[in-house]
Amino acid sequence: MADEVGAKRPIDMTKEELFALGRTSTGPQIARIYKEIREDVEAKLAASADKIRENLTHKIGKVGKKTPAMEVFLQGAFGRNREHHKKAGTCVGCLQSASEFEDEMSEREYKITPLCQKCQDSPDWATEAPND
Numbered sequence: 001m002a003d004e005v006g007a008k009r010p011i012d013m014t015k016e017e018l019f020a021l022g023r024t025s026t027g028p029q030i031a032r033i034y035k036e037i038r039e040d041v042e043a044k045l046a047a048s049a050d051k052i053r054e055n056l057t058h059k060i061g062k063v064g065k066k067t068p069a070m071e072v073f074l075q076g077a078f079g080r081n082r083e084h085h086k087k088a089g090t091c092v093g094c095l096q097s098a099s100e101f102e103d104e105m106s107e108r109e110y111k112i113t114p115l116c117q118k119c120q121d122s123p124d125w126a127t128e129a130p131n132d
């Protein structure tokens with residue numbers, strides 16, 4: 001880990017630096033560098049996918065009332081995420097535990113969205129920029 005001076009990660013290197021590194025590296029070192037680059041790229045891709053998902057959730061939340069078409073879209077786009085939260089009993093909005101509901105209607109809403117009572121009543125994301 002600390003065997004390289006400066007400890008610049010391969011993914012942050014310029015093309016020239018990578019070529020220089022490749023010339024002075026042995027087979028096992030190159031394999032390790034390749035693995036490191038692949039892991040970094042995968043981490044960056046996962047992070048940007050999370051960000052896109054977050055932004056979409058944020059924008060969709062602002063719309064407020066969902067149309068059936070929007071619901072179908074949400075099921076497709078966030079199906080796995082929703083299932084995860086439903087299984088864990090947590091809220092897809094605020095990520096907190098969602099176990100108490102005011103009424104059966106809210107509980108049923110949780111099974112669809114899944115949003116906790118607080119987020120169903122006044123989602124944080126909806127208070128930011130009201131359109132109507």
Ligand SMILES: [Zn+2]
Binds near residue numbers: 094
């Ligand atoms: Zn919530």
